[in-house]
Amino acid sequence: MSAKRKTSAKAQQAKGTVKENVGRAVGNESMTAEGRTERMKADLREAGKKAKNAFKR
Numbered sequence: 172m173s174a175k176r177k178t179s180a181k182a183q184q185a186k187g188t189v190k191e192n193v194g195r196a197v198g199n200e201s202m203t204a205e206g207r208t209e210r211m212k213a214d215l216r217e218a219g220k221k222a223k224n225a226f227k228r
Contacts, residue, residue, distance in 0.1 A: 176220070183213035 191206030193199075 177217070180213045180217045180220075184210050184217075187211075187213060 187206045187208070187210030189206070190209060191203050194202030194204075194206055
């Protein structure tokens with residue numbers, strides 16, 4: 172995974188986590204779900220790249 176994409180995935184994970192926590196704090200279910208979705212997308216993207224790199228070896 173290139174450094175730029177890895178940084179992007181980590182930033183999206185952080186953004187999702189923040190959005191999820193803020194949603195919980197204010198009681199906004201929609202924001203909580205949106206944050207969880209963003210975080211999971213970044214997790215999946217990172218996992219896909221790790222799997223791809225494992226097969227390259």
